[in-house]
Amino acid sequence: MADPMRIRAQAAGDKVTVRVLMSHEMETGQRKDAAGKTVPAWFIQEVTAAHNSKPVLSAEWGPGVSKNPFLQFAVKGAKAGDKIAVTWKDNKGDTRTDEATVT
Amino acid sequence: MQTRRETIQQSMVVAGLLASAGFPQFAHAAFNKNGFDAKSVQDAVKAYGGGNIAESKDVTVTGPDIAENGAVVPLGASTSLSGVKQLLVLVEKNPSALIAMFHVSDAVDANFLTRAKMGQSSDVYAVAIMADGKALFAKKEVKVTLGGCGG
Amino acid sequence: MKHSISVLLAAGLITLSQSSLAQKTASQSIDEYRAMLQDGNPADLFEAKGEGLWTQKRGPKNASLEKCDLGKGPGVFKGAFVELPKYFADTGRVQDLESRLLTCMETLQGLNAAEIAKTPFGRGEQVNMTALATWVAAESKGMKFNLPQANQAEKTFYEVGKRLFFQRGGPHDFACASCHAEDGKRIRLQDLPNLTKNAGDGIGVAAWPAYRVSNGQMWGMQQRLNDCYRQQRFPYPGFASDATIALGVYLGVNSQGSASIAPAIKR
Numbered sequence: 446m447a448d449p450m451r452i453r454a455q456a457a458g459d460k461v462t463v464r465v466l467m468s469h470e471m472e473t474g475q476r477k478d479a480a481g482k483t484v485p486a487w488f489i490q491e492v493t494a495a496h497n498s499k500p501v502l503s504a505e506w507g508p509g510v511s512k513n514p515f516l517q518f519a520v521k522g523a524k525a526g527d528k529i530a531v532t533w534k535d536n537k538g539d540t541r542t543d544e545a546t547v548t
Numbered sequence: 549m550q551t552r553r554e555t556i557q558q559s560m561v562v563a564g565l566l567a568s569a570g571f572p573q574f575a576h577a578a579f580n581k582n583g584f585d586a587k588s589v590q591d592a593v594k595a596y597g598g599g600n601i602a603e604s605k606d607v608t609v610t611g612p613d614i615a616e617n618g619a620v621v622p623l624g625a626s627t628s629l630s631g632v633k634q635l636l637v638l639v640e641k642n643p644s645a646l647i648a649m650f651h652v653s654d655a656v657d658a659n660f661l662t663r664a665k666m667g668q669s670s671d672v673y674a675v676a677i678m679a680d681g682k683a684l685f686a687k688k689e690v691k692v693t694l695g696g697c698g699g
Numbered sequence: 700m701k702h703s704i705s706v707l708l709a710a711g712l713i714t715l716s717q718s719s720l721a722q723k724t725a726s727q728s729i730d731e732y733r734a735m736l737q738d739g740n741p742a743d744l745f746e747a748k749g750e751g752l753w754t755q756k757r758g759p760k761n762a763s764l765e766k767c768d769l770g771k772g773p774g775v776f777k778g779a780f781v782e783l784p785k786y787f788a789d790t791g792r793v794q795d796l797e798s799r800l801l802t803c804m805e806t807l808q809g810l811n812a813a814e815i816a817k818t819p820f821g822r823g824e825q826v827n828m829t830a831l832a833t834w835v836a837a838e839s840k841g842m843k844f845n846l847p848q849a850n851q852a853e854k855t856f857y858e859v860g861k862r863l864f865f866q867r868g869g870p871h872d873f874a875c876a877s878c879h880a881e882d883g884k885r886i887r888l889q890d891l892p893n894l895t896k897n898a899g900d901g902i903g904v905a906a907w908p909a910y911r912v913s914n915g916q917m918w919g920m921q922q923r924l925n926d927c928y929r930q931q932r933f934p935y936p937g938f939a940s941d942a943t944i945a946l947g948v949y950l951g952v953n954s955q956g957s958a959s960i961a962p963a964i965k966r
Contacts, residue, residue, distance in 0.1 A: 505580055505583070509648075513915060622736065
């Protein structure tokens with residue numbers, strides 16, 4: 446299973462800023478390895494997030510996103526103690542969900 | 549503090565809920581291949597139902613003036629407009645211009661920050677697509693330098 | 700005729716200098732770029748992995764690393780990084796962080812240190828080694844370097860490190876000193892710190908392990924030194940060899956009092 450994400454969710458006023466670091470190679474499919482073989486495309490395609498189990502974010506990503514991707518967004522009406530869960534799914538069908546508590 | 553096992557179990561419950569919830573606006577979090585294969589900014593926008601792009605000061609793109617390395621360039625897209633359905637982040641001169649597409653909902657700010665790969669110095673775009681297909685953009689130039697041997 | 704040309708030239712120069720004053724310098728722009736990356740350093744991912752590996756029971760002995768002595772007593776990891784390399788009585792050697800992790804992985808967990816040392820960076824157990832080094836370094840983040848020089852072996856290693864630093868060789872006749880012994884040097888846009896003295900907070904040993912965005916890799920000090928030697932066209936030093944540790948002592952002692960920012964983010 447892929448390495449866990451690092452999720453930080455900080456409340457300020459009536460919203461929560463969520464910062465996520467994901468562990469993923471994000472191969473474009475255009476790179477050649479040392480032997481000259483093309484390294485196949487392998488990248489996160491879908492990212493979703495939920496606030497206390499309610500879906501709040503949905504995004505599509507391409508291989509142009511950097512390796513070990515960083516994402517920042519803000520959830521309205523969230524507060525300390527709430528749960529933020531982030532899920533990614535890649536083009537191979539692998540998926541990972543991690544959760545953090547808002548501080 | 550909960551153990552990792554508890555966190556993973558909780559996460560699986562959440563994932564299951566997300567899958568079965570079937571919220572309409574997230575029913576199509578599927579990958580839009582046309583959008584990500586598109587070579588130009590306009591073609592990528594068209595793939596998401598957007599019309600001809602028009603510059604707007606109500607859309608903002610953020611990024612560094614110079615990126616020391618093209619592998620990791622922080623890029624942000626935001627808008628103060630209401631009624632926006634999608635926010636796109638694009639790098640004009642990349643082999644495929646589209647980096648990411650964010651659905652805009654009432655639950656989140658229309659303000660997203662991520663990091664993109666840039667093959668060369670290029671204009672970067674933030675495009676807001678409205679419910680009626682109107683596409684508004686902001687752009688800025690990001691120079692990508694070739695670094696040295698150290699660091 | 701001459702007079703009007705010099706007036707034109709002067710006017711041109713004034714316009715030029717005014718526009719460059721209005722624009723940011725390239726150096727300032729690069730600083731802004733680096734600042735943008737500070738929040739959300741992918742090194743966090745490796746740090747988290749390392750933290751898990753410290754307590755995970757592994758190896759033939761099915762044991763964790765929680766009793767590992769990094770120089771401040773068994774199991775003490777906070778503050779250990781900024782006191783390394785130092786002399787260890789149990790091995791009778793001066794050791795740096797990665798060398799000490801090797802010792803612990805072998806004696807506590809039964810893993811094969813020689814095999815790990817031969818494994819290329821980024822493969823097999825070296826991935827775990829890097830993660831562990833990243834986490835241990837993070838546990839000293841912000842603390843000041845304070846290597847001991849009380850023991851004779853530590854003093855000798857400082858002198859050996861200094862000799863190695865200035866030793867010229869390889870097909871280009873380079874030494875570490877070729878790039879790192881003067882103020883104000885740089886290669887393209889990378890500043891080359893003067894490592895013969897305290898170069899300031901977060902410089903040199905105070906910046907590694909670091910995540911390198913250019914290749915998306917986490918590098919410990921051993922890999923940084925290894926790559927320096929590659930760039931000098933020297934043969935590769937052995938992983939956690941005395942030569943690399945001696946260099947670490949020289950650089951670390953020179954950095955006395957500077958604050959560690961490891962794990963950092965680099966080009």
